[in-house]
Amino acid sequence: MALAFAISAVPAVAHDGNHTVPPWQEASAWPDRVIATFEADPATSLAVNWRTIASVSASRAEIALATPDARFDLTARSVSAQTEIVDLAKTMFGGADIAIPSNDKLPAVAYHSVRFDDLRPDTLYAYRVMGADGLWSEWFQTRTAPLSGPVRFIYMGDAQNGVLSLWSRTIRAAYQAAPDARFMLHAGDLVNRASRDTEWAEWFKAGGFLHAMVPAIPVTGNHEYDMAAPGETERVRLLSHLWRPQFRLPVDGTLPSAVHETAYAVRYSADLDVFVLDSNQRDMAPQAAWLDAQLKASKKRWRVVTMHHPVFSSGKDRDNKPNRDLLLPILTRHSVDLVLQGHDHTYARGLLDASAQLPRRSGFKIGDTLTTMFVNSVSGPKQYEFRKVGWDDYAPTGVKLERQGENGQFFQVIGIDGNRLTYTAYTADGVQYDAAIIEKRGNTKRLIKNDKDAPPTRRFDNTLPYQSPNF
């Protein structure tokens, strides 16, 4: 007899059970939840996932050069999809059936995926995906990565709560601010309850066709994991059973299988590497060793690391000392340019002084050398108080908090162009909140712009009253 257990969401929140299933959540014979990701070289390939009802057992996708011709589609080539059935109401873990109460009335669905290969770099393509025979999506246009040269991308912190109602405006404003963005980096906690299909339905509806046009680099937060209880004495974290079916991501065989598709590298171009960590793991040592080796081997001019839990916390009463002790020496040894994080539901940007081993200076000035820039951000409506001491207790590391914020929804646009990295943070109304430019010359990396004074720092006491969202 199969054992049966239930999972509990992290944290436990009311409202499980009698929720309404909106019609746009239900799978049909038509494709939905279409999303592009990078599984291999972004210059020559593109991965796409989509969903249908479970009876669609075979599917395919088509891709063509996106030319101005009205019937560009007649030049398309077809690629067969891989298909897997996902039981929304339960999943298997350690040989046991794990029930997912919030999905218990939902039928199984099919997730399909393809990888388009042999594409040309820096080229606009159009693709479409099929559900049941002849039931096609619209054509989505997307551009492959350039081999080198300037690119911009979007980075967002936690969406997590009220994803359709209140986060949708942030992702849409981000696209308005940077319609040329080559990818969108989601730094964890995309939803609140990892396996609850309703919340993923909201995430896909909020982003709509942007998810299909602008490839995603998704990062796992603690809310992409449920707490599974296979025995009274054992509670273990269980990755959402939707993560791997709905995002086709790189598998690095040198990493433990538990972090396949949650820790990975995206070699975007000759100028940019992005390294994604799964900071939810109890044992971070294998990922730290992997990151150290990857950074040592990377010759790219710009290296970005992203993970959900911040190296330097900004939320009240929060700290991640074990991860900081493990990862900070690696990030500084390799002079990683940018660390993009979430989790603390505040805005924070700080710089690590290149002279950290020397007596600490009073603060950064334009032209100062630096090692690494750290950002914590939030794109959804859930907001925390900023740490009372700011980053003062982190001062022995050489880090200096440059800009902070409370009670705001933010998105960031990051550009690399030759030896310059331009970083800009916006609030969800599209107004610039923070900016910095880093320039590299020879072996030095200098801050050449730091827009820390305008507009005024957002605080709970100078912004509209806040109430914790109850979704």
Ligand SMILES: [Fe+2]
């Ligand atoms: Fe989190």
